[in-house]
Amino acid sequence: MNTLEAIESRHSVRDYTDERLSDAACAALQREIDLCNEEGHLHMQLVVDEPQAFTSGRARYGSFSGVRNYVAVVGEHTSDLQERAGYYGERLVLAAQKMGLNTCWVALTFKRVPDAFSVDSGEKLVCLITVGHGTTSGEPHRIKTAPEVSNWTTASPDWFKAGVTAALLAPTAMNQQRFTLTREGTVVTAKAGVGFYTKLDLGIVKYNFEIAAGRENFRWASDIARPKNASRYTEVKA
Numbered sequence: 341m342n343t344l345e346a347i348e349s350r351h352s353v354r355d356y357t358d359e360r361l362s363d364a365a366c367a368a369l370q371r372e373i374d375l376c377n378e379e380g381h382l383h384m385q386l387v388v389d390e391p392q393a394f395t396s397g398r399a400r401y402g403s404f405s406g407v408r409n410y411v412a413v414v415g416e417h418t419s420d421l422q423e424r425a426g427y428y429g430e431r432l433v434l435a436a437q438k439m440g441l442n443t444c445w446v447a448l449t450f451k452r453v454p455d456a457f458s459v460d461s462g463e464k465l466v467c468l469i470t471v472g473h474g475t476t477s478g479e480p481h482r483i484k485t486a487p488e489v490s491n492w493t494t495a496s497p498d499w500f501k502a503g504v505t506a507a508l509l510a511p512t513a514m515n516q517q518r519f520t521l522t523r524e525g526t527v528v529t530a531k532a533g534v535g536f537y538t539k540l541d542l543g544i545v546k547y548n549f550e551i552a553a554g555r556e557n558f559r560w561a562s563d564i565a566r567p568k569n570a571s572r573y574t575e576v577k578a
Contacts, residue, residue, distance in 0.1 A: 344552055346437040349477070350443070350478075351477060351480060352444040352478050352481075353474035354407075355474060356406035356472040357406060365441065366386065369386055369436065369439075369471070370386055372435045373386055373411065376431055380424045384411055384412065384413050384428070386409075387411070388408070389408055390408065390453060393451055394407035394470070404446075404450075406475070410446075410450075410471060411429075411468065412468055413466045413467050414458075414466065415463060416462055416464075417463060417464040421466065422542075422543065423539050423546075424543060426544040427547045429445070429540075429544070434551075441473065444470045445467060445469055445511055447540075483508045486508065489519060490522065490523070500523050500528070502552040503553030504521055505552065506553075510544045510548045516535060518532065518541065527559055528558050530542060530561075546560070
């Protein structure tokens with residue numbers, strides 16, 4: 341499948357079988373993690389065959405079962421860390437989906453296992469992403485309408501409509517979808533609402549939007565002041 345098909349087919353999965361990740365799958369995930377870390381100035385780490393993080397009461401509260409593999413989403417504690425983590429984490433999640441693997445974003449319902457991964461000085465653990473072979477492929481979640489999260493109209497260009505549609509399929513904390521997308525010509529403004537992890541959600545939403553809309557068709561308002569070849573993400577200390 342291509343990435344847009346992965347967006348459409350991917351759902352959060354919390355219950356996993358005991359099938360191990362193959363060496364080929366681990367290698368492919370690690371290659372994608374390396375690319376995301378380099379481009380996004382992150383320190384994401386793949387943890388394989390480690391079941392302890394999801395054996396606590398919090399994990400049971402989150403209805404997780406059989407989790408043995410996950411990605412620790414870690415990065416330098418800058419003002420834009422949450423958004424970068426969401427953007428590149430979603431890129432990794434969709435790569436896993438294209439490989440036939442299942443995933444779930446996890447913010448709180450896990451326990452941190454010593455030595456499973458590292459968080460260096462000046463860094464912060466944002467969340468975990470479970471990965472493996474789900475007992476099911478998950479279920480679609482309730483979504484808002486396009487006009488509820490954007491200035492979408494029937495007269496909007498096709499690229500904007502496609503982008504908003506894909507953004508609505510992005511996983512968000514508690515499925516609250518607290519974001520807005522506003523188009524003025526070919527410039528799109530993306531804003532996070534108020535609440536926990538909404539900046540992380542915004543990064544996920546922006547990645548989905550870009551895939552469907554096509555970066556050649558628009559610019560993010562936040563990118564306009566930057567030099568053409570500069571990273572879209574700042575590195576300002578929080």
